[in-house]
Amino acid sequence: MRIRQHVNPNQLHFTRFRGERPPLDGRLVELEVGCADAQFLFERATVDPSRLYVGLEIREDLTILVNKRARSLGVPVHAVFCQAQLHVKELFTAGSVERVYVNFPDPWFKRRHHERRMVDDALAEQIAHALRPGGEVFVQSDVWEIALDAMSTFDSDARFENVAGEWTFWKQGNPYGVRSWREQNAEETGLPVWRIMYRRAMD
Numbered sequence: 001m002r003i004r005q006h007v008n009p010n011q012l013h014f015t016r017f018r019g020e021r022p023p024l025d026g027r028l029v030e031l032e033v034g035c036a037d038a039q040f041l042f043e044r045a046t047v048d049p050s051r052l053y054v055g056l057e058i059r060e061d062l063t064i065l066v067n068k069r070a071r072s073l074g075v076p077v078h079a080v081f082c083q084a085q086l087h088v089k090e091l092f093t094a095g096s097v098e099r100v101y102v103n104f105p106d107p108w109f110k111r112r113h114h115e116r117r118m119v120d121d122a123l124a125e126q127i128a129h130a131l132r133p134g135g136e137v138f139v140q141s142d143v144w145e146i147a148l149d150a151m152s153t154f155d156s157d158a159r160f161e162n163v164a165g166e167w168t169f170w171k172q173g174n175p176y177g178v179r180s181w182r183e184q185n186a187e188e189t190g191l192p193v194w195r196i197m198y199r200r201a202m203d
């Protein structure tokens with residue numbers, strides 16, 4: 001299957017939710033926004049198979065591959081084709097998600113493409129809705145500008161508390177015992193990784 005490298009998330013085509021809803025059934029939910037091959041979630045499912053691992057992904061072909069793999073392995077991973085900045089609220093009731101991962105969002109380096117970046121106030125609004133009070137948001141990037149953008153978005157939003165202190169990166173590494181594909185690649189090629197950890201404040 002040929003997988004597109006990038007898609008423009010602002011296309012009208014993505015406005016309406018057309019994905020397959022995750023099987024929410026009372027298990028604690030961990031959510032990765034922009035999961036690609038969902039390596040991170042497959043590994044999380046090995047660490048703790050009692051939870052449900054939902055990956056949001058705008059490239060539909062990838063969600064098909066992830067779901068096929070999850071079924072064949074019999075693991076609780078489910079990829080949902082959607083535009084995360086628009087559809088998290090459609091998928092999850094308020095406060096129903098335990099933890100959110102934003103691993104290595106696309107950098108969209110060209111200035112005219114900055115509007116395609118995934119972490120913005122719209123995404124923060126969607127996450128603030130879905131995450132339970134006290135639940136974590138973990139952001140990672142190997143691109144300084146993207147890490148700063150994410151910090152600016154979440155630190156400016158009173159619904160999120162920066163666990164390391166205001167406007168401070170998380171310096172204790174990835175505490176979840178698994179790595180995303182991009183994270184593994186960055187570490188193996190010696191790229192720096194900036195991380196930020198937030199907690200959803202009580203309303």
Ligand SMILES: C[S@@+](CC[C@H](N)C(=O)[O-])C[C@H]1O[C@@H](n2cnc3c(N)ncnc32)[C@H](O)[C@@H]1O
Nearest residue numbers: 009034036057058083084103104106180181182
């Ligand atoms: C650089 S990849 C990182 C994949 C994975 N998280 C990792 O760390 O290996 C970013 C992923 O986010 C997806 N993506 C970008 N914008 C999105 C959006 N608005 N909604 C859902 N997924 C998005 C892209 O298609 C891509 O697969």
